[in-house]
Amino acid sequence: MTITRRNLFKTGLAAGAALSIPSVLRAQASPTPDRTVRMVLGNLTVFDPVVTTSDVTYTHAFAVYDTLFGTDSKFAPQPQMVGKWNVSDDRKTYSFGLRDGLSWHDGTPVTAADCVASIHRWGQVAPGGQILMARASDISKKDDKTFTIALKEPFGALLDILAFTGPFIMREKDANLSPTEQVTANIGSGPFRFNHALAKPGASFTYDRNEKYVPRNEPADGLAGGKIVKVDRVISEIIGDQQTALAALQTGEIDFIATPPADLFPVIESDPSLELQVLDKTGQDMFLRMNCLQKPFDNVKARQAMLHLVDQEAMMRAAYGYSKYVRTVTSMFGNETPVSNDENTGWFKKGGDPEKARQLFKDAGYAGEKVVILQATDWAEASNASQLLAATLRGIGVNVDLAPSDWGGLVARRAKKDSVENGGWSIFITSNAEASLGTVINDNTLPMNGEKGWFGWPQDDEYEALRVKWASLETLEERKALARKMQRIWWDYVPSVMLGQIISPIARRKTLTGLIGVPAWYPMWNMQKA
Known part of the structure; x- marks a missing residue:
């Protein structure tokens, strides 16, 4: 079976559909400036992390969706949505139980059926997922909060695969779509809600704190631990001209640039209100x-x-x-x-x-x-x-x-x-x-x-x-x-x-702190403004 990616025409239609569907969210009163972070991350045109591997899409996905496991700062797998798991004596059957407090942005509970459907969809296109699917004899729910992965033979890399670029968990009805058809609802169970009402394609996208999100108790560590949101809103500003973006950073109109222009590093370093910071230590x-x-x-x-x-x-x-x-x-x-x-x-x-x-x-x-x-x-x-x-x-x-x-x-x-x-x-x-x-x-x-x-x-x-x-x-x-x-x-x-x-730095205003350093992506939790 051949799985193809989206062509230009279909992607354009899907991106438009993502912003025209009836929204479960409505524009809210604007939070105060000290509770709003404005970031220049890139132009988000594809919203589905199964359809594309673009870094800006993954940053969007980490805000809106949650994952079964996450990698910590040492790239070791740690439970995220999973509360407990065990493996059979022959090491061929894994059982996973979801932790308490998981719910979708539309208010419905996250279930094991959602997880199973998300794994199956992701497994058709992701490299690690394809290997998992070839070695699995069955992936199915046991009850509303428990699912199992049965393997044909022991597979010690299972947790690593689920943690490192593993599946973002989507609602079952979204995950039942073909991996070549973009999910456009943007309804996850993650720490931020995608604000459809304030979406301005080509200009900005807005994420609001999910006040019902229940973070884990562990400290934030890489993409693992407690995803505690310390701001009310994050606005991803799309500014194609990097000098314009830098000017906005200098005046305080934005707080963060993911890829500042290298020829302007000296300008940033000489500005007492700005700082270059290497978040991705491996580059x-x-x-x-x-x-x-x-x-x-x-x-x-x-x-x-x-x-x-x-x-x-x-x-x-x-x-x-x-x-x-x-x-x-x-x-x-x-x-x-x-x-x-x-x-x-x-x-x-x-x-x-x-x-x-x-x-x-x-x-x-x-x-x-x-x-x-x-x-x-x-x-x-x-x-x-x-x-x-x-x-x-x-x-x-x-x-x-x-x-x-x-x-x-x-x-x-x-x-x-x-x-x-x-x-x-x-x-x-x-x-x-x-x-x-x-x-x-x-x-x-x-x-x-x-x-x-x-x-x-x-x-x-x-x-x-x-x-x-x-x-x-x-x-x-x-x-x-x-x-x-x-x-x-x-x-x-x-x-x-x-x-x-x-090994390139990001640029930020010094008033923005608590940024989490991981390769390629920019988690929106844990950061705060002075």
């Missing part, structure tokens, strides 16, 4: 992704050409300039994960090798086909890198077009598998939390399972057999050895090309 790895279904990158030689063409140091200068925060990276697992390694990295050359790239395009039979690079204009660093990439490709004789849009438009278009003549794409630049790369079976970008997988849709059965085997290994030494085998195949196939590692 992000920026990379370009190629469409393996369409010319010219359906040919492995063309993909290998990109590996030799990229000058990482030049890319990072174009993107960030601020050398304090960037490094080159050659392992598919990043620089600092436990399984980072140097297998099959002989292609790396300081400055790149344009002549080698030119020859490989020739060997691929490249005949002037248009290469379309999706350019996110509201993410300056990626936009700059896209422009340099286009110029570098043109320098070796490749026919290149840039397709500028905001990030939301890129997210919609990258789901299209069509040829560039029919609205498809060839390359886009994005980034991934390095911590996620080390989890392997949970990371969305690492599978090579063809059209069932992440955008670009690479396919290699030998690699996939190794990746699935990962879940059965118990020791780090075993995983390190397997990681080397995976990386050998990865850099021969080349579904992606690394552009560099960034």
